[in-house]
Amino acid sequence: QYVAFAQEDEVEGEEDDLIDDEEVNVDDGTGVEVEATEGEEEEEEEEEAKGSPDADTIILFTKPTGTGAELPAGKIVEFLVGFTNNGDKDFVLDAIDASFRYPMDFSFYIQNFTAIPYNRAVKPRQEATVMYSFYPAEAFAGRPLGLTINLAYHDADGNVFIEPVFNQTVSIVEIDEGMDGETFFLYVFMLAFAVLLLVAGHHFLSSFGRKKGSKKTVVEMGTNKKDGVDYDWLPKEVLNDLKKTPRQSPQQRKTKRVASSK
Amino acid sequence: MVWAQTRPMLKKLLLSLALLSCIAAEGEERARLLAAKRVHNLYLVEGRDIVVQYSLHNVGQAAAINVQLTDAGFSAEDFDIAGGQLQVKFDRIAPNANVSHTVVVKPKNFGYFNFTAAEVSYQPSEDSAEIQIGYTSEPGEGGIIAFRDYDKKFSPHVFDWLIFALLMIPALLVPFMMWFNIKSKYTITSRSKRKAD
DSSP, X not given: OOOOOTTGGXXXXXXXXXXXXXXXXXXXXXXXXXXXXXXXXXXXXXXXXSXXXXXXXXXXXXXXXXXXXXXXXXXXXXXXXXEEXXXXXXXXXXXXXXXXXXXXXXXXXXXXXXXXXXXXEEOTTEEEEEEEEEOXXXXXXXXXXXXXXXXXEEETTOOEEEEEEEEEEEEEEOXXXXXXXXXXXXXXXXXXXXXXXHHHHHHHHHHHHSOTTOOOOOOOOOOOSTTOOOOTTSOHHHHHHHHHSOOOOHHHHHHHXXXXXX | OHHHHHHHHHHHHHHHHHHHHHHHHHHHSOOOEEEEEEEOOSSOBTTSOEEEEEEEEEOSSSOEEEEEEEOOOSOTTTEEEXXXXXXXXXXXXXXXXXXXXXXXXXXXXXEEEEEOOOEEEEEXXXXXXXXXXXXXXXXXXXXXXXXXXXHHHHSOOHHHHHHHHHHHHHHHHHHHHHHHHHHHHHOOOSSSSOOOO
């Protein structure tokens, strides 16, 4: 939305030598890995990688507190960026964007986090704070990565600045949680395995101690009926019941009844 | 010879260095507050509490004196204060220390609401006369859900379950009675040996 003028690098007068293009644009705006070309005539691609001298920024990590050198994998990382307007014109904070870079080459993007737009106006002599949070992916645990956090803002004249408020190598650490799903089921599995070993050992030992071939005494029923049906699997009560009552098949009952009714 | 010539230059260099360090030292002995405002709730519901947390962090080298935090973003016609105050004062925030403050508000209406920044004012050092004004971070726009929709999703619906139970009773009772009547015909009770048929 902001048209960058052709002589953008002449902004503000001071520190112009820094804006020139012989530096590698490591802290550039989103998505541009192109090395600096000669003239700074391209709009919006090759903004200054420095901020305005009238603005002062500071970063503070609130989750987790500290220098930000170690960030937890899979957990939220939150930080505040304080902006002080030391000039006499309004500034408007546009957005913050954070990105993970390859630690050996900061122009190589590994992950680009969503830029949060703020559009906060900061009057002269006043301060403002903006908050940003992101989640480092769990897959990055144990790796060092370069973290670059840029604050983009513009002044009342329309000059756009992108200031790197954080540009260091961080290491992503895995926070050991203690008891989670995996460790719980691991313990259950180990317990079950131990029980299995006990049972197997007990069975093996007891069978070893016993004489081979000795089994519990078999109740010999012989053959009850002439049809040779084996009843010895039935419990005793049922067997007694069987002996007492005459069993008849429904066919026999029917023929008997028919015979008797006749 | 060279030494005599460089002497005034050396003096100038030392003087400028001293001046610079003086200025630098003076510039550093200031408090600087970073203020954050966070809405703690997962759901913003009309008529139910919204917890707003403010935290002030002093990243400067000196203590911040007379810190005042004022939030004018919750107007009385849109919000009821259920706890805490919208205006709070801290006498002193030490360097590298932080303080936090919580306010509980209840929205009276539903819809989209823009949570704006609160204002912080403080004296950057003990002997400075100027008051530094700053603003907290803005939580941004949030949608306050109407209570009806929230209730539909989250309430225990006890009354609805009772009605359901009442309606299910005949549907369960009729088959049960049928089965029970048939079964009781074939059960041998202790009194009689066998039931006929």
